[in-house]
Amino acid sequence: MNHQPRTAKSLTLTLILLTRRPSAEILAKEYKLKQLAWKAWTSLTCGLLFVGVSAGCGGAAATNARSTPTPSPSVSLDRQAAGGTCADGGACAIGEMGPGGGTVFYDAGAEQSWGRYMEAAPAGWNAEGTDTRKEVWCDQNIETTIAVSESIGSGFNNTSAMVAACSSGAANKAQTYAGGGKTDWFLPSIAELEELWNQREKLGIDGSCYYWSSSMGTRFWPFSLSFQNGSRSSLPRDEEECVRPVRTI
Secondary structure (H helix, E strand, O other): OOOOOHHHHHHHHHHHHHHHOOOHHHHHHHHHHHHHHHHHHHHHHHHHOOOOEEEEEOOEEEEOOOOOOOOOOOOOHHHHHHOOOHHHOOOOOOOOEOOOOOEEEEEEEEEEOOEEEEEEOOOOOOOOOOOOOOEEOOOOOOOOOOOOOOOOOOHHHHHHHHHHHOOOOHHHHHHHOOHHHOOOOEOOOHHHHHHHHHOHHHHOOOOOOEEEEEEEOOOOOEEEEEOOOOOEEEOOOOOEEEOOOEEEO
16 A cells, blocks of 8 residues: 655645635635624614613713703792793793782892792782872881891891781781782881882882881881982881882792
C-alpha cells in the first residue's frame, strides 16, 4: 500500500480547511450587515416607545419631552388649578372684579398668611349708594388702645378688636357689609388704606373724603387718610368720616 508522508498529509488537511474558512473580507461584510440590522431594530423600537420612559435607546433612559409645565411662582397651585376669572377663584389683576363683587386694588405678588389679593367694596356698597354717609370711628370715646397695627394684612384683626370694644362705628359698619354673599369684610388698616388710595381712580372713590382706617395713631386717636392728597391724619374717635370696606382674597 502506497502511503503519503505525514508532512504531506498535514499540508493537505491545512489546505482543505483554508478553502472552507471565510475570507477576512467576507467576515467584515457580515459584521457590517449585522451592525446595520441592529441599528434599524433599535430605531424602530425607540420610535414605538414614544410615550413615557424608553430605555436602551442610546444606552440611557430618556423621559418624554412633553412633560407637565412648571407652575408660575407668582400664582399659587390652588388658584392655578381653579382657573377662570378672579370672581370664580382664579388669579386676579388690579381693577378686576373680585369674588365679593368689589374691585381688586392690591396684589402682594405671592400668597401671604392672609391671602394674596385685596378687593374694595363698590362705590354703591351702602344704602346711600356712595361713601358720603359718614361714621364715627367708635362710639366709645374712652382713652384705650384698641387696634395698633398699621401693616398690610392686619385690618381684619384690627376690625375684630374694634367691634369687640365699640357698639357702633366705622368697623361695625364695614363688618356688617355682606357684598357678594361674603361676610369677611373689614375696615382697612392705614397701610391697606394707602394702597386703596393708590388705585382710587379705578375704584370711583370720593376724593373729597377723609377715610377711616382701623389703625390707631397718637394720643389714642385713630388714623384717617385724605383721599385728596393721600396724607395721614390722627383724628378724635367721635369725628365722622367716610368708610370703604375691604376684604382679602
